Structures are given as C-alpha cells and as structure tokens.
Amino acid sequence: MTLLVVAEHDNHNLKASVRHVLTAAQALGGEIHVLVAGCGCEAVAEAARALPGVACVRWAEDASLGDGGAENLALLVTRIAREYSHVLAAASAFGKNWAPRAAAQLDVAQISDIVRVDAPDTFTRPIYAGSVWATYRSTDPVKVITVRPTAFDAAPGEGAPAPLERLDAEPGSGLSSRKDLSLSPSERPELESARVVVSGGRGLGSGERFKALLEPLADKLNAALGASRAAVDSGYVPNDYQVGQTGKVVAPDLYIAVGISGAIQHLAGMKSSRVIVAINKDPDAPIFSVADYGLVGDLNEIVPQLTAAL
Amino acid sequence: MKILVPVKRVLDYNIKARPKADGTGVELAGLKMSMNPFDEIAMEAALRLKEAGQATEIVAVSCGPAANQETLRTALALGADRAVLVQCEGELEPLAVAKLLRAVTLREQPGLVLCGKQAIDDDANQTGQMLSALMGWAQATFASRIELQGASEALVTREIDGGLETLSIRLPAVITTDLRLNEPRYATLPNIMKAKKKPLDTLTPADLGVDTAPHLKLVQVFEPPQRQGGIRVSDVAELVGKLKNEAKVI
Numbered sequence: 001m002t003l004l005v006v007a008e009h010d011n012h013n014l015k016a017s018v019r020h021v022l023t024a025a026q027a028l029g030g031e032i033h034v035l036v037a038g039c040g041c042e043a044v045a046e047a048a049r050a051l052p053g054v055a056c057v058r059w060a061e062d063a064s065l066g067d068g069g070a071e072n073l074a075l076l077v078t079r080i081a082r083e084y085s086h087v088l089a090a091a092s093a094f095g096k097n098w099a100p101r102a103a104a105q106l107d108v109a110q111i112s113d114i115v116r117v118d119a120p121d122t123f124t125r126p127i128y129a130g131s132v133w134a135t136y137r138s139t140d141p142v143k144v145i146t147v148r149p150t151a152f153d154a155a156p157g158e159g160a161p162a163p164l165e166r167l168d169a170e171p172g173s174g175l176s177s178r179k180d181l182s183l184s185p186s187e188r189p190e191l192e193s194a195r196v197v198v199s200g201g202r203g204l205g206s207g208e209r210f211k212a213l214l215e216p217l218a219d220k221l222n223a224a225l226g227a228s229r230a231a232v233d234s235g236y237v238p239n240d241y242q243v244g245q246t247g248k249v250v251a252p253d254l255y256i257a258v259g260i261s262g263a264i265q266h267l268a269g270m271k272s273s274r275v276i277v278a279i280n281k282d283p284d285a286p287i288f289s290v291a292d293y294g295l296v297g298d299l300n301e302i303v304p305q306l307t308a309a310l
Numbered sequence: 311m312k313i314l315v316p317v318k319r320v321l322d323y324n325i326k327a328r329p330k331a332d333g334t335g336v337e338l339a340g341l342k343m344s345m346n347p348f349d350e351i352a353m354e355a356a357l358r359l360k361e362a363g364q365a366t367e368i369v370a371v372s373c374g375p376a377a378n379q380e381t382l383r384t385a386l387a388l389g390a391d392r393a394v395l396v397q398c399e400g401e402l403e404p405l406a407v408a409k410l411l412r413a414v415t416l417r418e419q420p421g422l423v424l425c426g427k428q429a430i431d432d433d434a435n436q437t438g439q440m441l442s443a444l445m446g447w448a449q450a451t452f453a454s455r456i457e458l459q460g461a462s463e464a465l466v467t468r469e470i471d472g473g474l475e476t477l478s479i480r481l482p483a484v485i486t487t488d489l490r491l492n493e494p495r496y497a498t499l500p501n502i503m504k505a506k507k508k509p510l511d512t513l514t515p516a517d518l519g520v521d522t523a524p525h526l527k528l529v530q531v532f533e534p535p536q537r538q539g540g541i542r543v544s545d546v547a548e549l550v551g552k553l554k555n556e557a558k559v560i
Contacts, residue, residue, distance in 0.1 A: 128327035292540035
C-alpha cells in the first residue's frame with residue numbers, strides 16, 4: 001500500500017498542516033509519498049524531503065500550478081492517483097477546493113474532514129456541525145480524503161532526506177487564473193495552529209471595541225484572534241477570523257471566548273480545545289455548557305482586568 | 311444567460327441533529343426540513359444577476375424524494391422561473407448528485423451553475439467541485455463576490471484561509487457561495503401563491519441514464535464524545551489562578 005499526501009504551501013513554505021496529515025497517513029499504514037506542486041517551489045520540495053516517514057517527494061514545477069488553482073492541480077493528482085491506495089490533504093480552503101474535483105475525475109467518492117482512522121478503508125467524520133459523527137467504509141480503489149488537522153497530532157521531527165522525483169505538469173487548462181490575492185497581514189500565530197486563541201462575538205458591539213479589548217489580551221498571551229460568525233457578519237473583523245462549522249476548526253490549548261453566545265455552529269469549530277474559558281454577561285449562554293471556566297459579567301470590565309492580571 | 315441553481319432539502323438550521331437509536335442514520339422523522347442555507351445564498355445571487363439584467367432565466371433543481379418538491383416550491387417563490395426534480399429514494403452521495411446535475415446541466419445548457427458551498431447536513435463541501443470537474447469547466451468555490459464580465463468571463467472573490475483571492479474564470483462555470491455573498495430575501499405571500507403555478511418537471515435517474523449507486527457504506531452514526539461543562543469562577547483573580555495552577559495553560 002502506498003499513500004500520497006498532497007502538501008499545501010505558498011511556493012515558499014510548507015503549511016504546518018502537512019505534518020498533521022502525515023500522522024493520519026501513518027495511521028493508515030504503508031509507504032508515504034508527498035506531492036509538492038507549484039511554481040518556484042523548490043525550497044518547499046526540499047523541505048518536504050525532510051518530513052518524517054516520507055519515502056519519496058514528487059515535485060511538479062510549472063507556471064500553471066503557481067497559484068494553487070483547483071483545475072490544474074486536480075488534473076495532475078488524477079493522473080498519478082491510481083498509483084496509490086489513498087490520496088490525502090488537509091481539510092483547508094486549499095484541500096476542499098481541489099480534492100472533490102480529483103475524486104470526481106477518478107469516479108470515486110471523496111471523504112471530507114476525517115477525525116479518525118478506523119481501518120485502512122474506514123473513517124469517521126463529523127456531520128451536522130459536529131452534532132453527530134458518522135463512520136463510513138469506502139469501496140473505492142483509491143480513497144480521496146481530506147483530514148481535519150486538529151484531530152491528528154503533528155508528526156514530529158525530521159527523517160532522512162527522501163528521494164526527489166520530478167513530475168511533468170499537465171498542460172494548463174486555462175480555465176481560471178488568479179487576479180488578486182489579499183492576505184490579512186498579521187504578526188500573530190496562525191489561527192489553526194496557535195497554542196492560545198482569543199475569540200470575540202457580537203457581545204463586543206463594534207470592530208473598534210473588538211480591537212481595543214481583545215488585541216491587548218491576545219498580545220499578552222501570544223494568541224491568535226478568532227471570531228464568531230456574528231462578529232464577522234457584523235463587520236468587526238475579516239472573514240478569515242471565523243471559527244465554526246463553515247469557518248476554521250481550531251483546537252488550541254486555551255480558547256478564550258469573549259461575548260460569544262455559543263451557537264452549535266460556533267461550538268463545532270472550537271469544542272475540541274483543551275481548555276475553554278467563556279466570558280459572557282448572559283449566565284444562560286450555551287457557551288458555558290462547554291467551558292471549563294465560565295465568568296459571567298460585563299466583558300468591558302473583565303477583559304481589561306484579565307489583560308492586566310496576566 | 312440561464313443560471314442553474316441546485317438546492318438541497320436539509321434538516322432545519324435551528325434543529326440539533328441526533329442519531330437514530332439504532333445508529334443507522336440521523337433522526338429526521340417529523341422534524342422541520344428547509345432549504346440548505348448556502349443554497350438560499352446561491353438562489354439570491356442568481357436573482358440579483360437576473361434583476362441586474364445579466365441573467366434571463368433561473369432554473370432550480372433538486373435531487374431526492376418527492377418531498378423535495380417543497381424545497382423547489384420555495385425556490386420558485388423566491389423567484390426561480392422553473393424547477394426540475396430528479397426524483398429518487400435513498401441516500402445520494404455528492405458524486406451521485408454531481409452526476410445527476412451533470413445530466414441536467416447537459417439538457418439545460420446554463421451559462422452558470424450557482425450552488426451552496428456545502429450542505430449543513432453532511433458538511434461534505436464537494437458537489438459543486440465535482441460537477442465542475444465532470445463538466446470540464448472552471449470552478450470558483452467559497453465566493454463572497456461575483457462580477458460577470460459578459461457571457462464568457464466572471465471575476466469571483468473567494469474566502470480562503472488568511473484572506474481573499476480573486477479569480478478570473480471562463481464561463482460556463484460552477485460557482486459555490488459562501489456566507490458573505492449576500493443576505494437572502496424571504497418569499498412574500500403573493501410570490502408563494504404564484505409559485506404554485508410555475509412549472510416543476512420531474513425526472514428520474516433512469517431518464518438521465520445515471521447510476522447513483524453509493525461508493526461508501528455507512529457503518530454507524532453516533533453521538534461524539536461530549537464535553538462536560540466546568541465551573542463558574544467569580545472574578546478575574548480566581549480565573550487566572552485556575553488557569554495557572556489547575557489547568558496549567560498560562
């Protein structure tokens with residue numbers, strides 16, 4: 001059995017998620033290959049060679065792969081996928097974009113966002129915003145899987161440098177091209193991999209107060225900032241802050257929810273955190289049902305006190 | 311331009327899903343079903359393109375049991391011109407739905423397919439991408455802004471990890487909608503009445519020559535490990551003490 005892990009990267013650096021996907025691949029057993037596809041991404045391919053437990057890095061370098069577009073990447077993955085029993089990637093905006101496309105081209109099911117490997121052909125994933133989990137057995141010759149990174153620990157350490165094999169890209173489809181990329185600049189840790197997350201909801205009342213109250217607290221804790229859907233919809237913070245069923249799934253050591261009521265859709269994105277703190281003026285807010293430590297009161301007073309006490 | 315909008319009938323957003331006692335599925339009997347909220351956003355996007363004179367006809371399509379007629383009537387009440395039900399019983403996997411939608415797309419020849427990025431029941435986030443692949447078309451997933459540049463190109467801004475990406479895609483294409491694209495309207499009573507007279511055609515997978523056999527076997531559906539609520543602390547000093555000495559996270 002040989003497995004293919006498709007690495008997410010920005011042509012310069014590997015994303016941390018690849019080590020979590022490797023752990024899921026190791027749980028399946030078998031030889032692991034990593035695909036690095038991009039443009040000007042030699043450093044990424046080199047970095048991938050040192051990942052632990054990797055037998056081969058396959059490197060495709062072409063202008064048509066430079067922006068990570070789904071159409072061209074899916075064609076490449078489809079061409080080589082039949083050499084493998086499993087094709088795995090992180091269930092991120094990147095993996096969710098191309099993996100179903102490759103699966104359809106292979107005429108196989110795609111299994112999204114797995115949180116558990118039960119057997120090489122059997123996987124568990126959350127459905128209904130995580131209210132329910134479902135275990136599925138696949139009958140397909142190639143299993144195309146996206147992995148929830150927070151459900152698998154990062155594979156630690158480095159391995160002996162794996163051999164590097166060049167792959168030809170498919171001719172560019174010309175179906176789509178990137179016109180603009182605007183990433184929110186941030187000095188903070190990435191939301192998905194941060195050890196501490198400070199997250200705000202509608203209770204903050206405005207974007208100004210979100211910034212004024214939560215940024216100093218996040219600075220003290222070297223935390224990433226997150227938000228509920230309500231806070232994003234109200235325009236307090238950009239969309240990529242959203243934690244929940246349709247946003248990011250996080251599982252930090254410490255999650256501090258400020259002014260977040262705790263709808264099921266939000267809990268879906270954070271309830272695997274190790275320690276949860278909830279600060280909310282409503283003693284009946286559902287967030288308290290998952291919080292290890294709940295503090296009822298006015299966040300305008302509590303948050304500055306907490307920042308000062310740390 | 312004709313726009314095809316696939317819509318799914320799902321357990322209502324406000325109801326907490328529970329497994330059936332025997333673990334063979336999720337309990338749906340007697341519970342309120344609604345249009346998948348992301349598909350409402352797709353429908354709204356299509357309506358706005360029509361209102362702006364950039365689309366001429368909106369066709370809603372749904373795959374599933376006869377009860378999906380209700381969801382299609384909702385789409386018609388919102389403003390779709392026609393509806394197509396691909397009627398079938400049993401679980402449909404995203405790949406099977408994509409194959410059915412491909413067959414409908416080949417019949418209808420739309421210039422654009424607009425659908426929700428995921429359904430809130432299986433949370434798969436696959437069908438739009440699969441349809442796009444089966445058609446050999448471009449795709450733009452997780453759209454927060456759509457701008458048609460005539461009939462052959464669209465600019466789509468996508469919500470991605472860390473920010474926003476704008477793609478130029480060749481049409482026809484599949485675009486899947488994210489939360490921030492728009493705020494869907496409600497159907498008015500007169501439009502609900504009018505919707506009853508709009509055309510709703512029914513097809514079967516056999517009519518379309520599509521095999522919908524599942525590729526996955528559902529082994530079990532169950533409640534995930536539950537997180538226990540903890541304690542209430544009375545003030546910040548107690549909270550900091552607990553985080554330092556008990557949880558040891560700071």
